[in-house]
Amino acid sequence: MSGTTDDRLPPDGAVRPRGERPVTMWDVARRANVSQSTVSFVLNESTSVRIAPATRERVLAAVRELGYRRNAMAAGLRSGTSAVIGFVTDAIATTPFAGQVILGAQDAAWDKRHLLLVVNTESAPEVERQAVAMLLEHRVRAIVYSTWYHRPVTLPAGIDEVPVMLVNCFVPDADLPAVVSDERQGGRCATEVLIERGHRRIGFLTDAETAAPATTERLEGYRDALGDAGLPFEPDLVHVVTPDQEGGYAGALALLAGAERPTALFCYNDRVAMGAYAAIGERGLSVPGDVAVMGFDDQEVIAAHLRPPLSTIALPHYEMGHRGISRLLDLLDGGAAGSGVERLPCPYIERASV
Amino acid sequence: MSGTTDDRLPPDGAVRPRGERPVTMWDVARRANVSQSTVSFVLNESTSVRIAPATRERVLAAVRELGYRRNAMAAGLRSGTSAVIGFVTDAIATTPFAGQVILGAQDAAWDKRHLLLVVNTESAPEVERQAVAMLLEHRVRAIVYSTWYHRPVTLPAGIDEVPVMLVNCFVPDADLPAVVSDERQGGRCATEVLIERGHRRIGFLTDAETAAPATTERLEGYRDALGDAGLPFEPDLVHVVTPDQEGGYAGALALLAGAERPTALFCYNDRVAMGAYAAIGERGLSVPGDVAVMGFDDQEVIAAHLRPPLSTIALPHYEMGHRGISRLLDLLDGGAAGSGVERLPCPYIERASV
DNA sequence: TTGAAAGCGGTACCAC
């Protein structure tokens, strides 16, 4: 061995602060008796360069011995990108669902070795603005903007300085890439199941008229299914309620009091269904014998534990999060997964109420 | 104005790639007619340097006009730290609670202008190892390790290369900083409330004997309260059940069948309480008239919607997440918030079942 | 009060 090894010092041969200096590629290089760039090539499994197996092994050994860890900030600074994606959401924990979206996003990111920088904003515009600014400062590759229920949104300024993916929301009159749930298909599916079971008079306990897709599109789906089956749409069977148990209770009571009572109730969500159960029980009727009940949302804690367990339509939260990130990563890696709103199906969850 | 402005080029006067080059401090400096370092001083509100108000204004104006954004990677590289904290959890969405912990952490981080790099591991050791490695590569200032239910854990290798805070978990026989729920106080509190209501025979539907704090400590709390009130601990009143509705149903039925039936039931969790409700109803008894019921966990979807609404003990999930991060940040900022397990109280949530 | 300059730890091009 020649003594040249000792000359392999960083360009700045200057005195470094003593004490525990973090291990750098230079340290690894010195130990492996190669140049710092060789270490870089080895660690990045660079294909543009052929490294002798022996050299490679020496480098990897040195990495292990020294406990070297790459500095992602340095790498990012130089290369201009970062393997980090920003995740802006209006609610991490308002419902169990919010977590599912992050989970899906997390899994998809992990598959491609990406990390998520998560910010919760509670829809506060100023917080959103600052959150986006911070994410941008950290040079995230892209940002996912996600909401806890399907709705139109206005994006915070600056967010479009990087690729953006909307999850569970959309910007009206803009054709931004988004992943949402297919409420219409969900509404249709729920109704079709009831029709298949032989029901002809299907009540629909719906939410107050709002511009929310969950309201308008589920109703459309209901009408679609009715139409497809050659069944008439009867306004009397559609009852607007507050979207909770009290609403479901009152609404079901009203519908059940009619001259020709419906044999099935399609409920706007599981809480409404829970209320409907109460009303049905109170009338001395049974589920599903006298009245079939279909929920929406698949709130596990409610749906699976009602008696009988509630058949319902699930929202694809996990899938939306997963798909949002994976579309984004495809797009970043050159693919043209492009823009456009992608609607993910709402699957039917069979239990015992229809 | 002299023509010197045009000479203010980055040290590397070399040709830069054309096209949309991101705005740097140099661009701002040139525009404001100051040096790059002055821009840095202004933006960091450096106290070691006095900047003339006029200069300051010019710099800020240039920043606005150019839409400049700090590059956190460059800053981090140079300064050696990062305003980012790693958050490793075994479950983002297994229960609604997991989200509460992240939310608390997020809020605390946000208050101090920190970002959270979140990784979900599902407790898979290999994933945990890699997650920690990635976080360390990103030079997070610290890592929070969090679990969805209170339990002992083994930390992934390497995690202690930065300050660590355990949330909702602990490492046996190690005095690491941790924030957990005070199960014993919770158990005692639940029992005390029942005692205050005049109950003397209080049944306890508990989980199978495990080393979990939730099991052992809630029972201790129950005994504590009994002891404090001079009430005897009667083993017959303690019934081990599976911690779900079925268990609660069976357990309550058994306890209610005894010669001297208890007038109150303290349930291991809300699901058990839900099952107990069913059993009580089936025996023709009422809550709380004939039998008072106390839950644990405060699963909102269950507790608030049972009839009557369930009085229960809440776990301080949000608080644990919040406290975990804030202790960590105090510690990083020089404070000696130090090590030690911190137990956060489980508050009593009064509804209508006791 | 402001500017010059030395790096922070990698990446990647270029030469040998």
Add this chain to the structure above:
DNA sequence: GTGGTACCGCTTTCAA
């Protein structure tokens, strides 16, 4: 195949 080196954008002395 390997090494030399310029440079990513910012922080922070040190001089002026």
